[in-house]
Amino acid sequence: MGVTIALDLPTPWRDRAGRLSPLRIAALALLVAPALWIGWLAWSDGLGPEPLNAAMHATGRWALRFLLLTLAVTPFGRILAWPRLFQLRRMIGLGALAWVALHLVLYAADQNWVLWRVVAEIAQRFYLTIGFAALAGLAVLGWTSTDGWMKRLGRRWKRLHRLVFPIAVLALLHAFIQAKSDTSSAVFLLGLALWLLGWRLMPARRQQGIVPLAALSAASVAAAIALEYAWYALATKLPAERVLAANFDALQFDPDFFAPRPAILAGMVMLGVLAAVALRRLAPGGRAA
Ligand code: HEM
Numbered sequence: 479m480g481v482t483i484a485l486d487l488p489t490p491w492r493d494r495a496g497r498l499s500p501l502r503i504a505a506l507a508l509l510v511a512p513a514l515w516i517g518w519l520a521w522s523d524g525l526g527p528e529p530l531n532a533a534m535h536a537t538g539r540w541a542l543r544f545l546l547l548t549l550a551v552t553p554f555g556r557i558l559a560w561p562r563l564f565q566l567r568r569m570i571g572l573g574a575l576a577w578v579a580l581h582l583v584l585y586a587a588d589q590n591w592v593l594w595r596v597v598a599e600i601a602q603r604f605y606l607t608i609g610f611a612a613l614a615g616l617a618v619l620g621w622t623s624t625d626g627w628m629k630r631l632g633r634r635w636k637r638l639h640r641l642v643f644p645i646a647v648l649a650l651l652h653a654f655i656q657a658k659s660d661t662s663s664a665v666f667l668l669g670l671a672l673w674l675l676g677w678r679l680m681p682a683r684r685q686q687g688i689v690p691l692a693a694l695s696a697a698s699v700a701a702a703i704a705l706e707y708a709w710y711a712l713a714t715k716l717p718a719e720r721v722l723a724a725n726f727d728a729l730q731f732d733p734d735f736f737a738p739r740p741a742i743l744a745g746m747v748m749l750g751v752l753a754a755v756a757l758r759r760l761a762p763g764g765r766a767a
Pocket residue numbers: 535536537538539540541542545578581582585600606609610611612613649652653656657663664
């Protein structure tokens with residue numbers, strides 16, 4: 479089986495024709511760079527008083543970012559009329575799996591390698607149980623991501639790999655629950671995830687239009703704000719109304735103190751995407767593409 483995998487998966491930096499691919503090299507660098515940065519921080523005592531725990535948190539955040547990036551490949555490839563992006567989907571998905579595996583290894587290290595305790599914690603704590611379910615699901619998708627499995631499973635392959643959406647929801651829930659009273663990072667990623675999931679639910683003929691994409695962006699930000707409010711109101715004792723109001727304060731630009739709420743920040747990323755789409759369409763040949 480190991481040999482099959484070795485033959486099925488192309489060398490990451492070469493395309494299917496065996497040529498060096500700058501796009502694939504850039505994606506590989508993006509996947510590896512945060513590990514080098516975390517390694518550097520660990521080496522230079524830059525991870526704070528609990529370096530293992532800090533590294534475990536950082537790997538969790540990167541795993542979720544790369545999982546969402548995997549979901550972004552198809553929409554971006556389509557709306558930017560850039561099909562070469564599709565060749566990155568498998569690599570980024572496997573990269574996300576590697577980051578999740580590292581996250582689990584660091585968790586076990588943080589527990590002093592007492593593996594029975596790791597297993598017991600995963601079984602007893604709800605947020606760890608769903609994290610594990612997400613990891614197990616990703617492992618299955620990673621294992622079956624090869625050309626051989628694609629052929630073997632035929633039409634069922636696509637159905638199986640749609641599991642990436644519920645897996646992303648589980649991973650987000652895991653991040654939300656562990657975040658307790660500071661959900662900033664989780665809300666930011668939730669806003670982007672809502673956009674990515676919403677795009678799949680749009681009718682195909684609307685998926686490319688600037689106006690439907692702008693409406694999707696506005697709806698995703700509004701939903702992220704509403705879910706953030708619901709989280710603070712239902713799961714914490716913090717003043718949810720003040721968190722909600724802060725989203726609208728952030729719209730009043732103060733050059734000395736500009737710290738937008740996470741849902742607004744996600745909206746800014748979406749504006750960036752809309753600008754990229756508009757520029758792409760204005761470029762020579764862009765409309766035809
Ligand atoms: C067996 C599987 C997993 C275990 C044991 C695990 C464990 C943990 C633990 C212990 C924390 C920190 C909780 C705290 O400090 O209270 C955490 C945070 C986190 N995990 Fe996981 N996790 C797992 C799977 C996943 C998966 C599949 C993802 C995403 C794809 C993920 C993403 C995150 C994120 C984003 C955070 C929050 C980091 C932060 O904002 O500081 N985890 N995880």
